[in-house]
Amino acid sequence: MNVHVAPRHAASSESGPAVVVSNLVRSYGSRVVIEKLNLRIERGEFVALLGESGCGKTTLLRALAGLDSIQGGRIAAPRRPAVVFQEHRLLPWDNLWRNVALGMQASDARERAAEALTEVGLGDRLDDWPRNLSGGQAQRVALARALVQQPELLLLDEPFAALDALTRIRMHELVRELVANHQPGVLLVTHDVDEAITLADRILVMRNGAIAFEHRAARDGSTSISRAELLVELGVISHSPN
Amino acid sequence: MSNIELSQIDRTVIGADGGLPSQSSDKSRASADRLGARGLLLLSWLAPVLLVIVWEALAQAGSLSPQVLPAPSKVIRTAYKLVTTGTLLNDLGVSLLRAAAGFALGSAVGGALGILVGFSRIAEAVIDRSVQMIRAIPFLASLPLVIVWLGVGEAEKIFLVALGVTFPIYINTVLGIRQVDPKLLELGRVQGLSSLQLIRRIILPGALPSILTGVRYALATAWLALVVAETIGAQSGIGFLAMDAREFLRTDVIILTIVIYALIGIAADSIARLLERRLLAWHPNYGAAR
Numbered sequence: 001m002n003v004h005v006a007p008r009h010a011a012s013s014e015s016g017p018a019v020v021v022s023n024l025v026r027s028y029g030s031r032v033v034i035e036k037l038n039l040r041i042e043r044g045e046f047v048a049l050l051g052e053s054g055c056g057k058t059t060l061l062r063a064l065a066g067l068d069s070i071q072g073g074r075i076a077a078p079r080r081p082a083v084v085f086q087e088h089r090l091l092p093w094d095n096l097w098r099n100v101a102l103g104m105q106a107s108d109a110r111e112r113a114a115e116a117l118t119e120v121g122l123g124d125r126l127d128d129w130p131r132n133l134s135g136g137q138a139q140r141v142a143l144a145r146a147l148v149q150q151p152e153l154l155l156l157d158e159p160f161a162a163l164d165a166l167t168r169i170r171m172h173e174l175v176r177e178l179v180a181n182h183q184p185g186v187l188l189v190t191h192d193v194d195e196a197i198t199l200a201d202r203i204l205v206m207r208n209g210a211i212a213f214e215h216r217a218a219r220d221g222s223t224s225i226s227r228a229e230l231l232v233e234l235g236v237i238s239h240s241p242n
Numbered sequence: 243m244s245n246i247e248l249s250q251i252d253r254t255v256i257g258a259d260g261g262l263p264s265q266s267s268d269k270s271r272a273s274a275d276r277l278g279a280r281g282l283l284l285l286s287w288l289a290p291v292l293l294v295i296v297w298e299a300l301a302q303a304g305s306l307s308p309q310v311l312p313a314p315s316k317v318i319r320t321a322y323k324l325v326t327t328g329t330l331l332n333d334l335g336v337s338l339l340r341a342a343a344g345f346a347l348g349s350a351v352g353g354a355l356g357i358l359v360g361f362s363r364i365a366e367a368v369i370d371r372s373v374q375m376i377r378a379i380p381f382l383a384s385l386p387l388v389i390v391w392l393g394v395g396e397a398e399k400i401f402l403v404a405l406g407v408t409f410p411i412y413i414n415t416v417l418g419i420r421q422v423d424p425k426l427l428e429l430g431r432v433q434g435l436s437s438l439q440l441i442r443r444i445i446l447p448g449a450l451p452s453i454l455t456g457v458r459y460a461l462a463t464a465w466l467a468l469v470v471a472e473t474i475g476a477q478s479g480i481g482f483l484a485m486d487a488r489e490f491l492r493t494d495v496i497i498l499t500i501v502i503y504a505l506i507g508i509a510a511d512s513i514a515r516l517l518e519r520r521l522l523a524w525h526p527n528y529g530a531a532r
Contacts, residue, residue, distance in 0.1 A: 092524050
């Protein structure tokens with residue numbers, strides 16, 4: 001892994017950023033996908049990253065997750081981030097609590113997994129197999145698996161894209177609740193403008209490997225950005241209607 | 243490599259329920275519904291039972307020479323006599339021991355090579371071509387050579403069984419490891435698994451369905467190898483019993499040995515299927531219902 005993991009100080013869990021990215025460069029051969037990108041996400045802050053396909057947003061997320069090597073710059077995170085992917089990626093041969101506890105060394109792994117599953121509303125399904133779950137339920141288990149390790153940075157790679165509209169709305173509520181309880185920094189990569197507006201404290205639009213637009217919602221969420229403005233930034237429509 | 247593998251897998255899969263894939267028109271399904279599951283089961287036994295009855299009747303009537311085909315009742319009596327006064331159980335034990343030893347040896351070698359090649363492209367480059375070349379030989383064709391090397395004895399029989407077992411285990415282990423979903427491996431890394439944990443929690447469970455298919459096929463090959471090895475030259479074992487009976491034209495004993503081979507083949511397959519149901523309970527194609 002090329003993510004620089006700084007030693008974790010006792011105080012750092014209370015304050016300080018969840019991740020600081022400076023001058024990040026990511027390229028495939030001679031093709032540069034991310035050019036000198038800077039990004040800072042605070043703990044408890046919900047950042048949504050929008051952008052058309054191929055703009056480099058998933059590449060950025062994968063670099064933050066430590067899945068891809070980086071060619072320049074620095075990623076400083078106090079701890080390994082947790083990731084929820086578009087697919088649930090549950091191990092079909094492990095029951096739900098074992099899936100949630102995957103990678104946990106603690107002796108009370110089962111209890112902690114049970115707590116996390118209860119938190120996502122599946123506390124009565126500890127010993128069930130993943131194949132008996134609906135798409136939304138499976139994604140909730142994936143959320144529980146990500147949060148059980150108390151991450152300081154939570155990376156969400158279009159986790160709701162494959163769900164039906166109603167399930168997606170329920171998942172939005174759940175994620176909002178979970179993030180409020182656990183206070184990780186969140187980076188949500190999404191195609192869905194409405195999802196970004198609903199969930200995020202800060203919305204970033206990425207274009208050609210750089211952050212081209214940034215909008216910070218007011219503390220009380222009152223003056224939110226309009227959908228049309230974001231669509232203009234995304235290059236979907238050319239002018240805002242008013 | 244893949245063509246032969248696939249046909250092997252197909253064969254085992256079709257053999258899995260011991261029957262044809264159920265495919266019926268609406269009309270025939272309607273009449274089948276009237277019979278019910280139990281009725282259908284009874285119906286499926288009709289032909290074999292009838293066959294045995296006709297066979298028995300013809301033999302009793304003297305239409306079948308006992309040297310060509312002795313009556314089923316005679317075969318059963320022979321079995322009883324051989325168990326109580328003869329060496330049938332001893333021979334059976336010897337045969338099973340040979341099969342078990344050969345299977346253990348062959349699956350250890352096949353499994354170890356398979357794991358090595360499955361994980362390492364370098365090991366694949368070094369090992370795989372040679373294994374594939376040896377595999378191209380029908381393993382029974384090597385019997386004369388094996389006899390020259392090891393003589394006619396226990397070692398030769400165990401070696402032949404091991405040879406037959408090694409390749410299905412090897413191929414299916416490699417295949418299983420290579421087919422593990424890379425997205426799950428990625429997840430394992432994200433969750434911070436060590437290499438050893440990655441193997442234990444993700445790669446081996448993911449490869450297990452394929453490995454068990456190999457085990458099942460290997461059981462069939464082991465049995466085949468044993469029959470051939472025991473028929474060529476043996477002083478004990480089921481095959482020896484059959485060849486000995488041939489000298490004295492004891493057709494009843496020969497038929498008995500054939501039936502025993504068949505029964506043990508069925509038993510081996512049942513064990514393999516039990517393993518699959520136990521170990522693959524999570525798998526929609528194998529496990530018991532939720």
